[in-house]
Amino acid sequence: MTATRVLVLNTGSSSVKYQLLDMTDRSRLAVGLVERIGEESGRIRHTLISGPQGRERIRETTGPVPDHRAALEAVAEELARDGLGLDSPELAAVGHRVVHGGKRFTEPTLIDTTVVNEIERLSPVAPLHNPANLIGIRTAQKLRPDLPHVAVFDTAFHSTIPEAAARYAIDVETADRHRVRRYGFHGTSHSYVSRAAAKLVGKDPAEANVIVLHLGNGASASAVRGGRCVETSMGLTPLEGLVMGTRSGDLDPAVVFHLMRVGGMTADEIDVLLNKRSGLVGLCGDNDMREIRRRVDEGDEAAKLAFDVYVHRLRKYIGAYYAVLGRVDVVAFTAGVGENSAPVRAAALEGLEGLGLAVDEHLNARPADGPRLISPPHLSVAVAVVPTDEELEIAAETYELVTGARRRR
Numbered sequence: 001m002t003a004t005r006v007l008v009l010n011t012g013s014s015s016v017k018y019q020l021l022d023m024t025d026r027s028r029l030a031v032g033l034v035e036r037i038g039e040e041s042g043r044i045r046h047t048l049i050s051g052p053q054g055r056e057r058i059r060e061t062t063g064p065v066p067d068h069r070a071a072l073e074a075v076a077e078e079l080a081r082d083g084l085g086l087d088s089p090e091l092a093a094v095g096h097r098v099v100h101g102g103k104r105f106t107e108p109t110l111i112d113t114t115v116v117n118e119i120e121r122l123s124p125v126a127p128l129h130n131p132a133n134l135i136g137i138r139t140a141q142k143l144r145p146d147l148p149h150v151a152v153f154d155t156a157f158h159s160t161i162p163e164a165a166a167r168y169a170i171d172v173e174t175a176d177r178h179r180v181r182r183y184g185f186h187g188t189s190h191s192y193v194s195r196a197a198a199k200l201v202g203k204d205p206a207e208a209n210v211i212v213l214h215l216g217n218g219a220s221a222s223a224v225r226g227g228r229c230v231e232t233s234m235g236l237t238p239l240e241g242l243v244m245g246t247r248s249g250d251l252d253p254a255v256v257f258h259l260m261r262v263g264g265m266t267a268d269e270i271d272v273l274l275n276k277r278s279g280l281v282g283l284c285g286d287n288d289m290r291e292i293r294r295r296v297d298e299g300d301e302a303a304k305l306a307f308d309v310y311v312h313r314l315r316k317y318i319g320a321y322y323a324v325l326g327r328v329d330v331v332a333f334t335a336g337v338g339e340n341s342a343p344v345r346a347a348a349l350e351g352l353e354g355l356g357l358a359v360d361e362h363l364n365a366r367p368a369d370g371p372r373l374i375s376p377p378h379l380s381v382a383v384a385v386v387p388t389d390e391e392l393e394i395a396a397e398t399y400e401l402v403t404g405a406r407r408r409r
Ligand code: ADP
Pocket: 215, 216, 217, 218, 245, 287, 288, 289, 290, 335, 336, 337, 340, 341
């Protein structure tokens, strides 16, 4: 029997997301989420996908999930109950999402002790993510030590950005000593969506120029020239760039000194402020774009301000990346807000016909169902909505690495 299945694990600080895929037809067999690890009551939601229309059977369990080991054991148990256990000979590999790969990891990488140590060494630049990713790797390795485990890095797709875009204009020696440079994140999504958007407009990804706007709770933009990323909005950490659900995005770094000196805040307090209490939540108390739009429609001033700040920043990045690329074939919206919020897409491109950019009102208003164009046909730049699929991308990269298959995506 050939092993064709890949388990994708995305281990966060208090949750584990997982998907089991069969790479013969890239179908999903099971997906799930373990939440509230370490809290009094955890929750496991497991969905078995079967049948011709991908019919779903959902199981939900609550109970304490004391740590990540218990979480991964619960995942293994849920899969086993559906006959998809980790001991199956059909399982070819485990693909792990790893947030920060630094300068070293520019490709999916087979995990050994050296790789684990290096991911650990990068933890100071990704303190919220890499330690959790590592726990996932170590625990899964204990459960199936004989299987190949592959790390797929969020930063990898951005490793091609030129030095002019990667460098902050600060003292080079200080920057290098502390690994301070722009790395970028959400790379798996930018890679997948930029390729899918190029194909949607009938172009070879190797010849297309694409601006990808990944607008989820975290948000980032990228400029992709001929399949290679040349600029992206997140930096040393995911804090830089666009306005996000709870993160500020760009701000004058002197705001930090000001809050320390005048506001009497500590570095940790400012860290929490900028990462958790800023962005849409900081501006209006909500980070869900659906709720914000509902409030805007009711005339709520704070929600309107939040929406306007969000869209203004987005427009600035679209303009900037247009200039970086010189010629743009397609602008692609993706992730929760990008895929679902017609008002954000319309406002972000309003009045840009002069740049060959616009959305067609009717196409834009249609509900999402797969990749689609939303621009009027006569304009020079296509605008697309492309649902992202990071798990499929991680599974595909993992499977390619372990089977030595040639890239044909
Ligand atoms: P994450 O970064 O957590 O992966 P997602 O890509 O799932 O985030 O995006 C989550 C966000 O998408 C929500 O916070 C919400 O603002 C937005 N969103 C989801 N569905 C809709 C919708 N139908 N309309 C507008 N915004 C939506």
